[in-house]
Amino acid sequence: MKRIVTATVHNRSGVLNRVTGLLSKRQFNIESISVGRTEVEGVSKMTFVVEVEDNRKLEQLTKQLNKQIDVLKVSDITDKAIVARELAMVKVISNPQIRSEIQSIIEPFRASIIDVSKESVTVQVTGKSDKVDALIDLLRPYGIKELARTGVTAFTRGHQPQVAEFKPYSLLK
């Protein structure tokens, strides 16, 4: 099952190495990791998308992460109400004739063209991973020259539904 796990960490040297090393040492499959600073000085947030077999393995993941001295907090937010976003840039082969065709494809995705050259356009798209996937699939027939994705970053919504009204909902299934 796919899970989104976030960790706030002390931004000390070696912390990224320690965390990623731990994940590979314990054989966790990481789909993506994104890291960035937070509103607190010296504290960063990591967002992992992981593929784990079962709850036991998931529990191990969060416990092992928590055990690291510089890890302040670990949360599995998959089943919470969350906002999760990813950014992708896609360089698509295109000549002036099909540029407008591409424009019309990306419009419903609220993506934008951020660079144009003679043989290519670069599309930027932000959103949930499945939306990004869908757009990439649509662009693929034109020929993708280059693709870069940031990986998911996520946190919980300001308002969490009460348990009674809570419907387990996973962005990533």
Next chain:
Amino acid sequence: MKVKDLFTPLFPCTNLRAYKEVEGEEGLFIFSRNKQEGLKMKAQASVKEQTATRTGADLLVEALIEQGVDTLFGYPGGAVLPIYDAIYRAEGSFDHILPRHEQGAIHAAEGYARVANRAGVVIGTSGPGATNLVTGIADAMMDSIPLVIFTGQVAKGVIGTDAFQESDIMGITTPITKHNYQVQEIEELPRIVKEAFHIATTGRPGPVVVDIPKDISSMVHNKEIDSDFHLPGYQPTVKPNPLQINKLHEALVEAKKPVVLAGSGVIHAEASEHLKEFVRNYQLPVTTTLLGLGSYPGNDDLSLGMAGMHGTYSANMALYECDLLINIGSRFDDRLTGNLQHFAPHATVAHIDIDPAEIGKNIPTDIPIVSDAKAALESLNEKTVKALDHNEWMKQIDQNEAEYPLWHNQPEEAIVPQWLMQKVYEYTKGEAIVTTDVGQHQMWAAQYYHFDRPNRWVTSGGLGTMGYGFPAAIGAQIADPDSTCVAVVGDGGFQMTLQELSVLQERGLPVKVLIVNNQALGMVRQWQEKFYSERYSESIIDTQPDFVKLAESYNIPGYFIDSQEALEAELPKILADDKPAVIDCRVLQKENVYPMIAPGKGLHEMIGVKP
């Protein structure tokens, strides 16, 4: 509290007074360099006014003294020259043990830590010095041994340029340390040292590496530095959740077939007395892990001995058949559990561990208790004791013990290792510190030497490090100079670190090195015999040094013993002697360690339970 030892101030700084106090006989040092406090003490030393220069290395020395460190295991080299200079100038502050290989230093520090139950401190230089420490760091990580390891590093300016003797020791040791640091600024050094000791010795103990670039250790720094630390990400849960304790208590009074499994967590938490009280209150059968030996008296009626691959039949069957398993401070290692499918299949499993990640890692747990073993046992012991209805169970266990005790061959003349271990036990009255290497002799020592108290048994469990036993004995003997210390080693493993005989020679340390000499890599040979149709690939070693001459070349008495008669005549004298000794004891090569759970088999499928 009496002031026994007063030493001259270490740092040529103005207005700094240094005191060392020794409390009782236990070697607990309290150090204060606080002027106010110092004045309250009876003795003081005054320092001559000097123009002060204090380097990063002096800060390190100062911080070590503040931590109560009095023993260092280390080996000098280019990147730690400033540190060794500071140690030199701090004359008399430390007993520095110089092994002949860094691996010897770190295993000695492990032995020291295990017996003294405090952090062992290691120093190594950059590059090869640091990489030579790696095996010991991994070993300490696996067995939760508190160590603080200082490695030199090339100067900050050249880190990352493949400078002479540079190695990425942070990268190398990240997966095998509880935590590691590279000091980036001199101002951080005192804080990092403090944190390192705190992390190494609290919660689940483990090794912490502090990598110090040479420019930092040689940099002059005279200002006072604040060393306070705050580790919001490291707050071990020490006290148990009372609701979970209630749950365990309820399960206990209901249990018909309870058993306690004690691991080294009990020893680290100094909870043996609490365990005794708990076990005796309810008359519970107790088995221990390899590393848990000594956590509960091995000779006690309620003790089943060790469990696991070479554990006793009664211990393993108790784990197999129990309806309540109370694991205190063991991590359910695979050498203990055997095939997980057959591990305690009918039991409610309660697991007390200070490391939450161990709970549920290998065995699904019904009653998880995250806590220090002592605190959990204290809470349990506060509950009303109720006599259990478990007579049938105890009878069954007694029957197993009577029917399937440990057994071995007993030839007329020749020595078998099992008999040898019994003799060592007898001659030392069970009171020696026993360290072992890894292999058959280790299992026999575990089976036949019964420990009645903790901190007497020093062995490499998790990593199974050959070459561990002898240097560990050096550290153990230094931690407890008055006890008899026997290093039980194989002829194979001893040859991995025997260069440390120099340390015995140098210090006259009375360690008794008992080579259980089967002229083979016995454990490998046994597996080849049983599981590879006797194809003894590279496991029979006929060529050996003359161990007696070897010992003599270090000015250490060497003995050759190859019969029961000779052993009975000589060993008691050797063990009672206050000199070091190397004993080449020839044993039958083809003895196997039994009983055994073959790889992949369950607890109830032991082989070799009867002759």
